[in-house]
Amino acid sequence: MNHPRPATPLATAQSAEPPARDFEVISLIGFAHAVSHFFHLLLPPLFPWLMNDFGLSFSAIGMTMTIFFVVSAIGQALAGFLVDRYGAARVLAGGIACFAAAALLLALADGYAMLALVGGVAGLGNSVFHPADFTVLNRHVSSPRLPHAFSIHGLSGNLGWALAPVFLTALAAAFGWRLAALAAAGLALFALALLFSRRQTLADPPGWVAGATSGLGGGEPAMSTFAFLRAPGVWLCFLFFLLITTAFGAIQNFATPILQNLHGLSLAAGATALSAYLAGGAGGILAGGFLARKGEHEKLIAAALLVAALLALLVAGVPLAAPAVLPLMAAIGFCTGIAGPSRDLLVRRAATSRFGQAAYGRVYGFVYSGLDSGLALAPLVFGGLMDGRRFAAVLVGVAALQGLAVLTALGVGATTRAP
Incomplete structure (x- = not known):
């Protein structure tokens, strides 16, 4: 049984933070998140040049991204422990340093082994x-x-994704991929x-002792390092x-050929529909x-x-004219x-609900490793359906996954709400 937690010194101070300081923190973290998403796409926009210079196949060059997401998934679960032990700001700086190292290694790459290393180092940073x-x-x-902070955090990641292909391909075309x-x-x-330069803004608040197992020195109960793994809500969040x-990975990877084959869209129109989905997602975030401020x-x-699941089924099962596909894809992304x-x-x-603030890093690291795991699994789960030309089945699978995600979200709510 969960009981309401007593107020802590940090919670009291947190509620009194002035808007300007909140804005600075949100902006700094939003920018850092945009950089992380930019480096998701460090390699893919440069694939044509790398394949040509090193004589690589699509399968070989694609493996560099598999390495990226596998390292990131494993590392994310472990990074949470480092955050709780050494503080979030230091670990964040280490991740960005890994990105810089990955990009420098890429500029010096002389073969496939170094490209694989780039994927691994960038994944570690991510x-x-x-x-x-x-x-x-x-x-x-x-x-x-906080609802607006999380909204800006998600939106900034999307902006990082949008910037990387334009930035990198333009420079590669004009000056070469190494530059x-x-x-x-x-x-x-x-x-x-x-x-x-802004390290004091992001440093742990007064009263927080990095590495302590009791959060705020007595305001939160002591716990073992892996106690969070016994919480059903944490596992449900990971599954969600x-x-x-x-x-998402199925749509991101395969939406264009799916819409070409199901609804007769051209390559350009299919790519535009995918962009509409991503733009709708940014608007939805x-x-x-604002909606999250209402609770529930x-x-x-x-x-x-x-x-979103019902709209995916509509796109999968109903013949649509090309002009109708774009708003439907945008609506799926928006939802x-x-x-x-x-x-x-x-x-x-x-x-x-059970651990207070002492396990933020561990819980977030473990739960969000599900993101990288899902992105790594999507090509494996849906690639066979694509090879078998079962395009509608991919969208039905997307809808089914979203429906199962609903059940896990409701489960998290039921297990974490205080009676």
Whole structure:
């Protein structure tokens, strides 16, 4: 049975944070998250040049991204322990330093082995961001502004995704892929310098002792290092992320050929429909920040994902004219995006309902490793259906995963709500 937690000194201080300080923290973490998503795509925009220069197949070059996500998934679960032990700001800086190292290695690459190493080092850097980012936001941003903080965090990641292909391909086309890699290293070093200059803003608040097992020195109960793994809500959160990102990965990887074959869209129109989905997701994240302030996060997630699932089934099973596909894809993205801020707040509830603030890093690191696991699984789960030309079945599978995610979200709500 869960009991309401007593107020802690940190919680009291947190609620009194001025808007300007909240804005600074949100902006810094948002920028860092944009950089992390930018480095998700350090390699893919440069694939044509790398394949040509090193004589690589699609399978070989694609393996570099498999390495990225496998390292990131494993590292993310472990990074949470480092966040709780050494503080989020230090671990965040270490992740950005890994990005700079990965980009410099790419600029010096002389063969496939170095490209694989680039994928691994970049994946290691990526692994720290969710446990570090959310720990900083939870410890520094006042509670009424947390929904908006999580909304901006998600939106900034999407902007990082959008910037990377344009930035890297333009530089590679004009000056070569090695200079593009050096420019990416420069971005990481700028981010590292910015975080260092504002390190006091992101440092652990007064009263917090990094590495302590009792949170705030007696305000929260002592716990063992792995106690969070015995909490059903934490496992349900992990499963939720695994399900929704496997569905997202299917759309991100295969939406264009699916829409070409199901609804006769051209290659350009299919790519535009995917862009509409991603743009709709960004809009949904913004709207979700406002809706999440009303509470009932699991119910909002359930409603949004159920609508997204129904729309996916509509696209899968009903013949559509090309002009109708784009708004439907945008609507699917919008509904999925709405769930984002509530999703992050639900994880926060799972972390604090039993462990207070002492296990933020561990819980966020473990739970968000489901993101990378889902992205790594999506090609394996749906690739066979694509090879068999069962395009509608992929969208039905996306809808099924979203429906299962609804059940896990409701389960998290039931296990973490105080009676």
